[in-house]
Amino acid sequence: MKKLSKKPLVAIIGRPNVGKSTLFNRLVGRKKAIVHETSGITRDRIEGIVEWNEREFLLADLAGWEEKLDSPFEDEVKEIIDETIERAELLLFMVDGRSGLIPQDKILAKKVRRLGKITILLVNKIDHPDMEKYQGEFLGLGFDKTLMISAAHSRSINDVLDEIIEMLEFPDDDSDDESGNTIGLALIGRQNVGKSSLFNFLLGNKRSIVSPIPGTTRDSVDAWFKYENQKYAIVDTAGLKKQSRTTEDVDYYSAVRARRSLDRADIALFMLDAQDGVLDTDLKIADTIEKSRRGVVMLANKWDLAKKDTPQNRTEFEKHIRKKVHFFSHVPIVFTSGLKGIGIEDLIKAINLVHLNFNLRIQTSELNRIITDAYEHRPPQSYRGRAPKVFYTHQVSAAPPTFQFFVNDPKLFHSNYRKYLEKQVRRVFGFDGAPLLIFYKQRKKTKSTLQA
The missing domain is CATH 3.40.50.300 (P-loop containing nucleotide triphosphate hydrolases)
Structure with a gap:
C-alpha cells in the first residue's frame, strides 16, 4: 500500500491540555479533534488538510507529551509521537501562557531543539494584548519564531498560518495528492x-x-x-x-x-x-x-x-x-x-x-423495461378495487442511486411489492453494496408509458 502525501506535514506538539486540539480544529476549519477539559483525550495522530494563500499542508494533532505517561498505551503513544515528529517538516510547539513556563515545557523544548527541525513556539491562551508582557520567559527557549496566540478566540491565527507558509517548502507537482478521484x-x-x-x-x-x-x-x-x-x-x-x-x-x-x-x-x-x-x-x-x-x-x-x-x-x-x-x-x-x-x-x-x-447510472429505457417485465410477471394485488399501476420510472441521481417511480397512487404499493421491484432491479443491474432509494410519486395523468 502506498501512502499518499506530497503535501508538507506540520505537527502540533506540547504537553497535555495546552490547547493543541483547539488549534488543530481552528486551522483545519472544522471540529475534527475532540476538545475536552480532561487532559490526554487525543491518543492517535489526527490529520487534516489546511489551505492558506493557495497553498496546502497536512496538519497533525498529537497526544500530549509527558516524560512518564500514566497510561497503558505509553509505548504506543510515544511511538506515534516520535514517528510523526521525524516525518514533519515543521513543528508547532505549544505552551500554556496562563500557567507560564513549567519544567515539563523546558524538558520537551530541549528534546525538540536537538532534532534541528524548523519550530514555531506558540504561547497559547493569551486572550488579551496586556498578557503579552509574559512573553519574555518563553523567548529563552530559543526557537525560530515565537507567537502569542489564543486558539479558542482565533487571536493571531492568521499570523500562525502566514509563518507556516513562509517557512515551508512546497512541491511544484501536486498531481499525486489527496485530491481528485x-x-x-x-x-x-x-x-x-x-x-x-x-x-x-x-x-x-x-x-x-x-x-x-x-x-x-x-x-x-x-x-x-x-x-x-x-x-x-x-x-x-x-x-x-x-x-x-x-x-x-x-x-x-x-x-x-x-x-x-x-x-x-x-x-x-x-x-x-x-x-x-x-x-x-x-x-x-x-x-x-x-x-x-x-x-x-x-x-x-x-x-x-x-x-x-x-x-x-x-x-x-x-x-x-x-x-x-x-x-x-x-x-x-x-x-x-x-x-x-x-x-x-x-x-x-x-x-x-x-x-x-454506488455511482452507477441506468438508462431510462432499460429501467422501464425491467419494471415492465417485473410488473407483468407478478402483478400487484388490487386494493379496494384499485389496481396499482406504474406509469414511468427513471433514475434521479447516483451516489446513492436514487429512482423515482410515477404511479397512480403510492398508497397502493405495499412494502412487500416495493421490495419485490427493488429485488428485480438488483437482479438485473447488481448494485451490490449500494443502497437503492426508490420514491413513489403520484401521477394524475391516466396515459401510461408501461401499461394502459
Whole structure:
C-alpha cells in the first residue's frame, strides 16, 4: 500500500491540555479533534488538510507529551509521537501562557531543539494584548519564531498560518495528492473488533493505537493511501457502544464524530469480529449505517482466530451474517485479518465494486423495461378495487442511486411489492453494496408509458 502525501506535514506538539486540539480544529476549519477539559483525550495522530494563500499542508494533532505517561498505551503513544515528529517538516510547539513556563515545557523544548527541525513556539491562551508582557520567559527557549496566540478566540491565527507558509517548502507537482478521484472510506464497528489494526496495515505505519483494551481510539483518524493507482481516503473511527452505555462525555463526542465520518464517506467498511459473530451492538451499528445511505462492505475480521479457513466454514459464517443482518443481503462480505493483512486484495476489489455500483447510472429505457417485465410477471394485488399501476420510472441521481417511480397512487404499493421491484432491479443491474432509494410519486395523468 502506498501512502499518499506530497503535501508538507506540520505537527502540533506540547504537553497535555495546552490547547493543541483547539488549534488543530481552528486551522483545519472544522471540529475534527475532540476538545475536552480532561487532559490526554487525543491518543492517535489526527490529520487534516489546511489551505492558506493557495497553498496546502497536512496538519497533525498529537497526544500530549509527558516524560512518564500514566497510561497503558505509553509505548504506543510515544511511538506515534516520535514517528510523526521525524516525518514533519515543521513543528508547532505549544505552551500554556496562563500557567507560564513549567519544567515539563523546558524538558520537551530541549528534546525538540536537538532534532534541528524548523519550530514555531506558540504561547497559547493569551486572550488579551496586556498578557503579552509574559512573553519574555518563553523567548529563552530559543526557537525560530515565537507567537502569542489564543486558539479558542482565533487571536493571531492568521499570523500562525502566514509563518507556516513562509517557512515551508512546497512541491511544484501536486498531481499525486489527496485530491481528485478518491474513494472515501469509513471504518465502522463496535469497540475492539480490529479497526485500527486494519487501518495501520493499509497505511503501512502506526497511525492508530492497537490494543486489546476497548475504546482505545477516541477521535476519528483520517489518512490517505494508494493501491494500484486508485486513491483512497480512510477514516478510523471510535468503536461504537450501545446507546445506553455511551455515558461519558468523551465517548458521546467520539460516537458523534464516528457518525459524521460516515456521512463524509462513500463507503462504510462495517467490521465484525468473526470470533463473536453478530451481536446486538453490531445490529445497532448496521442500522446506523443503513440510515446513512452509504455504500457498504462487511468485514468478518479476525477470521484467522475464529475458525479454520475452509470454503464450508466461510459459507456457514456468511449464512450467519445474512440471517442476522438480513437488510444487508446485497452487501459483499470479506474475510480479513487486519493484524496479519489477510484478505486485503479481496477487500480492495469489494470496495472498488461497491464504489462503482454506488455511482452507477441506468438508462431510462432499460429501467422501464425491467419494471415492465417485473410488473407483468407478478402483478400487484388490487386494493379496494384499485389496481396499482406504474406509469414511468427513471433514475434521479447516483451516489446513492436514487429512482423515482410515477404511479397512480403510492398508497397502493405495499412494502412487500416495493421490495419485490427493488429485488428485480438488483437482479438485473447488481448494485451490490449500494443502497437503492426508490420514491413513489403520484401521477394524475391516466396515459401510461408501461401499461394502459
